[in-house]
Amino acid sequence: GAGVSQSPSNKVTEKGKDVELRCDPISGHTALYWYRQSLGQGLEFLIYFQGNSAPDKSGLPSDRFSAERTGGSVSTLTIQRTQQEDSAVYLCASSVNRVDGYTFGSGTRLTVV
Amino acid sequence: SQQGEEDPQALSIQEGENATMNCSYKTSINNLQWYRQNSGRGLVHLILIRSNEREKHSGRLRVTLDTSKKSSSLLITASRAADTASYFCADFQGGGSEKLVFGKGTKLTVNP
Numbered sequence: 001g002a003g004v005s006q007s008p009s010n011k012v013t014e015k016g017k018d019v020e021l022r023c024d025p026i027s028g029h030t031a032l033y034w035y036r037q038s039l040g041q042g043l044e045f046l047i048y049f050q051g052n053s054a055p056d057k058s059g060l061p062s063d064r065f066s067a068e069r070t071g072g073s074v075s076t077l078t079i080q081r082t083q084q085e086d087s088a089v090y091l092c093a094s095s096v097n098r099v100d101g102y103t104f105g106s107g108t109r110l111t112v113v
Numbered sequence: 114s115q116q117g118e119e120d121p122q123a124l125s126i127q128e129g130e131n132a133t134m135n136c137s138y139k140t141s142i143n144n145l146q147w148y149r150q151n152s153g154r155g156l157v158h159l160i161l162i163r164s165n166e167r168e169k170h171s172g173r174l175r176v177t178l179d180t181s182k183k184s185s186s187l188l189i190t191a192s193r194a195a196d197t198a199s200y201f202c203a204d205f206q207g208g209g210s211e212k213l214v215f216g217k218g219t220k221l222t223v224n225p
């Protein structure tokens with residue numbers, strides 16, 4: 001596709017359940033990023049992929065959060081044993097180089113009840 | 114940690130007026146970028162200004178960079194209701210890091 005695609009667009013889950021969020025970056029974009037945005041706040045960096053490897057995963061809040069990327073393309077962000085404080089919009093972005101900036105997906109709004 | 118902080122946090126103007134948003138940085142600027150976000154979802158890249166540039170234009174947007182004050186400004190001229198959005202500045206953390214760090218943003222409201 002022409003843009004970054006994220007699914008699902010909305011997810012409501014019960015506290016304690018696991019969730020998987022998916023990101024399809026723009027074809028050819030080797031760099032992929034996950035961010036989290038709580039209501040009315042700025043973006044919180046979670047993890048960065050270059051190809052299939054994650055040189056920087058320093059933003060993952062706890063060991064309940066993990067992410068992988070396969071084939072240098074699709075990435076999944078998994079949150080285990082979800083907590084209410086995990087409720088936020090999770091944004092994925094990809095880029096081919098720094099100069100052109102990042103292209104963001106529309107995000108997944110996660111609500112933990 | 115945050116690299117940049119936007120000012121003001123919120124700005125309300127009338128259509129046709131100019132809007133100015135500022136971004137201040139604690140450390141040196143690398144490749145400072147401005148993004149727009151509508152309705153709390155995906156961000157759109159607006160403009161990038163390098164550390165050796167002082168001013169850049171794109172349509173009704175004008176970005177300036179003052180490295181001595183560690184600040185950047187985004188000016189939107191002749192604003193329209195459709196410019197209503199949150200605007201964020203972002204820069205790479207430095208030291209070759211690919212981590213793009215965002216400020217908390219300025220919420221702009223343009224009243225028709």
